[in-house]
Amino acid sequence: MxxxxxxxxxxxxxxxxxxxxxxxxxxxxxxxxxxxxxxxxxxxxxxxxxxxxxxxxxxxxxxxxxxxxxxxxxxxxxxxxxxxxxxxxxxxxxxxxxxxxxxxxxxxxxxxxxxxADQFSPYVSAMRSLDMASAASRREIREALAGSLSAEAPVDFLMQNLRRQNANASMPANFLKRQALPSMTxxxxxxxxxxxxxxxxxxxxxxxxxxxxxx
CATH class of the missing domain: 3.40.50.1820 (Alpha/Beta hydrolase fold, catalytic domain)
Structure with missing residues (x-):
């Protein structure tokens, strides 16, 4: 559907x-x-x-x-x-x-x-590893994401997937499932x-x- x-x-x-x-x-x-x-x-x-x-x-x-x-x-x-x-x-x-x-x-x-070839697994792993609950601000989330990726990684681009619901921030968990990657590549x-x-x-x-x- x-x-x-x-x-x-x-x-x-x-x-x-x-x-x-x-x-x-x-x-x-x-x-x-x-x-x-x-x-x-x-x-x-x-x-x-x-x-x-x-x-x-x-x-x-x-x-x-x-x-x-x-x-x-x-x-x-x-x-x-x-x-x-x-x-x-x-x-x-x-x-x-x-x-x-x-x-x-x-x-x-x-x-x-x-x-x-799969180029996205490092990005997915980095986003999955974020501790969204303890982050006080979007800036903290960005710094944590940047710290787990190479200097060339499109961090600001990846940050567009950040969603905020009430006081909580999250990444789209369904999208970050590893089994989705083969269909993308x-x-x-x-x-x-x-x-x-x-x-x-x-x-x-x-x-x-x-x-x-x-x-």
Whole structure:
């Protein structure tokens, strides 16, 4: 059953949906969305177990794609163009495979339809080890997280997963389960079918910061 994703929307015009990456949130793309919003209606959803969206026991790419489909149908978006970064890129691929008639095209950034080595376990371990109950402030939590990771780790990015309920802070426990990681580093269930996609779904691919449309 799809989840009702939290999202922000800005601008008016043809619809665009931007899907953020792992450990991120829709607001990561606010500046980019503001530029697009000059002549588009831009949606910035938080994926399940991210940002302000609901938590769930599982988060496969096909489930996340169905969440996005539900948002598109609920807000009656007419074949929006979907931009996906990293995890969001694979979600966009899954959406193109499962509901190609729902979207007008996809742009996939920083990810390919293949499996990747697990780079996330150190982040998950560090977040799981946080003593949230004894931390007096967000700053203390950040310092503890930074102290358990390498200097290059995206600490501020990871801190976006911090949630505060009443006086208590927490990280999304379901999301931090180790068994969720294989689905994040692997493929959408039907990704091998992507080259044989029969419905016309425009794609934009890139090997650098410049994108080249492909058909």
């Amino acid at each position: 799809p989840l009702a994703l939290a999202f922000e929307a800005l601008g008016s015009g043809p619809p665009v949906v931007i899907l953020h990456g792992l450990f991120g949130a829709g607001r990561n793309w606010t500046q980019f969305a503001q530029a697009l919003a000059e002549d588009h209606r831009v949606y910035l959803p938080d994926a399940r177990n991210h940002g302000a969206s609901p938590w769930a026991e599982s988060m496969s790419y096909m489930e996340m794609a169905d969440d996005v489909r539900a948002l598109i149908e609920r807000d009656q978006l007419q074949r929006p163009f979907v931009i996906g970064h990293s995890m969001g890129g694979k979600t966009a691929m899954a959406l193109a495979l499962s509901h190609p008639q729902t979207i007008g095209g996809i742009a996939v950034i920083d990810i390919a339809p293949e499996s990747y 692997g493929l959408p269930a039907r990704a091998p079918m992507l080259p044989r996609l029969s419905t016309a779904v425009p794609l934009a691919t890139s090997s650098s910061t410049r994108t080249t449309p492909t058909r």
